Amino acid sequence: MFLLYFVPYALMVRELGATFKNANSGVSSWVNLTMGTKWTYYAGEWTYWTYHVVYISRKRTSDLRAMAWWIFGNTKWYDSLPTAWTHLATLLISLFFCWVTTKGIPVLKSLALLLVHLYLLCLFYSLL
Secondary structure, three states, X not given: OHHXXXXXXXXXXXXXXXXXXXXXXXXXXXXXXXXXHHHHHHHHHHHHHHHHHHHHHHHHHHHHHHHHHHHHOOOHHHHHOOHHHHHHHHHHHHXXXXXXXXXXXXXXXXXXXXXXXXHHHHHHHHHO
């Protein structure tokens, strides 16, 4: 990922930033000025999806770690899990939320109500 994304991106930003000093909006304005609107769209999509593939997969793992801290007060249990298990849990959580979004507002309302009750229960438990 580093060689395929960050190195070319850093070289491109350095070169285009030096060439178009008066352009205000970064990559999209640079590509628009050099190659046109069609390529601006492609550059924006490429940057968005390559960045978000890494971000989204990392976000769920961070959420699981935060949840372990919230429940247990530390992350020792989570840190002791095999990496494959955390990746599997991350995949299952992502698939669950994809499924929930296909069901519409009634399921989202029910899920939100369940999460509020779970939060209040944990809050009450932590005060004991």
